[in-house]
Amino acid sequence: MSQHHQKYEIDPYLYVILVLMFIMALPGCICGILGVHLAPLVGSLLFGMAIFAGAFILSWAAEAVQIDISESLAVAILALLAVLPEYAVDFVFTWKSAHDPTQAHYAIANMTGANRLLVGLGWPLILFLYILVKRRKEIVLEENQRVEIFYLAMATIYSFTIPLKGELNLFDTLILVTLFGLYTRRIAKMPTEEPEMVGPVKIVANLPTARRRVVTILLFIFSGTVIFFVAEPFAESLVATGAHLGISEFLLVQWLAPIASESPEFIVAATWTIRGAARSAMKALISSKVNQWTLLVGTIPLVYAISGGFIKPFILDDLQQHELILTAAQSLFGVAVLVNLKFRRAESLLLLVLFLSQLIVAEIRLEVTVIYIILGVIFHIAHRKDLIPAAKIGLNIKK
Numbered sequence: 001m002s003q004h005h006q007k008y009e010i011d012p013y014l015y016v017i018l019v020l021m022f023i024m025a026l027p028g029c030i031c032g033i034l035g036v037h038l039a040p041l042v043g044s045l046l047f048g049m050a051i052f053a054g055a056f057i058l059s060w061a062a063e064a065v066q067i068d069i070s071e072s073l074a075v076a077i078l079a080l081l082a083v084l085p086e087y088a089v090d091f092v093f094t095w096k097s098a099h100d101p102t103q104a105h106y107a108i109a110n111m112t113g114a115n116r117l118l119v120g121l122g123w124p125l126i127l128f129l130y131i132l133v134k135r136r137k138e139i140v141l142e143e144n145q146r147v148e149i150f151y152l153a154m155a156t157i158y159s160f161t162i163p164l165k166g167e168l169n170l171f172d173t174l175i176l177v178t179l180f181g182l183y184t185r186r187i188a189k190m191p192t193e194e195p196e197m198v199g200p201v202k203i204v205a206n207l208p209t210a211r212r213r214v215v216t217i218l219l220f221i222f223s224g225t226v227i228f229f230v231a232e233p234f235a236e237s238l239v240a241t242g243a244h245l246g247i248s249e250f251l252l253v254q255w256l257a258p259i260a261s262e263s264p265e266f267i268v269a270a271t272w273t274i275r276g277a278a279r280s281a282m283k284a285l286i287s288s289k290v291n292q293w294t295l296l297v298g299t300i301p302l303v304y305a306i307s308g309g310f311i312k313p314f315i316l317d318d319l320q321q322h323e324l325i326l327t328a329a330q331s332l333f334g335v336a337v338l339v340n341l342k343f344r345r346a347e348s349l350l351l352l353v354l355f356l357s358q359l360i361v362a363e364i365r366l367e368v369t370v371i372y373i374i375l376g377v378i379f380h381i382a383h384r385k386d387l388i389p390a391a392k393i394g395l396n397i398k399k
Contacts, residue, residue: 008197029054029229031043043240086114088228115327117255119289119351123348126273126281139342140342141279141343142279144393149335150390158175173301176297176298199268204219235253322365329368329369330372334351339386339387
């Protein structure tokens, strides 16, 4: 696979972007390694930039590695690395919550915010750009994308049980991580092609084989180091900034942190859409949603248990339960929208308007939850003929 891959034309600005990301990542990384204490607002900006840049570098490494390793191994690695920055921030709050219960709010806030951001803003953004650039009215997904939709549906159905029982426990870990494993195994068996490289990763792709592999490994090491050392001070700075400015720390952690960690993925997906590959862009965002709704949620009680040194459920208060059921309801509607493999303007507007409504007016989140569920049921009934095909492809059941 590595001997005959595509060669790319390199524009000079790609080198500028590559260098810029390293420059953005280094100050925060150095401060994180040395344990330098910064003013809350300065820390939020500096560490936030480092997370942002580190996530970009990680995404380039994840694309480049697909040239050189087996499809199965590539899929398994990429499925995990796609949302590593989000995991890092959320695990910091979860780890601390075992010793400081006040941190538990932030772990759930960060996770639910990232999930709702992907569906409520990311999906509509892709369709909007596609309409703007290609003058199309809808995005028609490929048949094999039913796999992501099926496993997202399974995770969504199970997720409703979590707020109902008021806790996350190791049984949830078993179910959700198993779902992630089944999803990864299924997509590993699907035929894949070398991805169309976008951005500075083209520089890496054009290197001779041995050098490319070394550079790819170094990119993984560098980005992983940045994220590991910056995640905790970034999370702490966000909370401190909220307290200093009189802004809700919960909202900062729920929306600002996910924006920093998800933005590289959004930008790459937007770039693909502008180039006409809207289906690939949607595939990336849906896959990220599956990863977060299975592996990220599932490992919260595991991280909590390891940190505390005890087997004890992660207890959810009323606010956390409401956040989870709202996120599950949005996911239910998202699955119902895509199950027929068509993403239209009206559906996109519904997702965007409902997302912005609960974001701007927090008091109506319960009403928005009900609307999501009602719309999800209505759309599932309307698309009922597509449910069985989605299950068959998701489970790899032959006709």
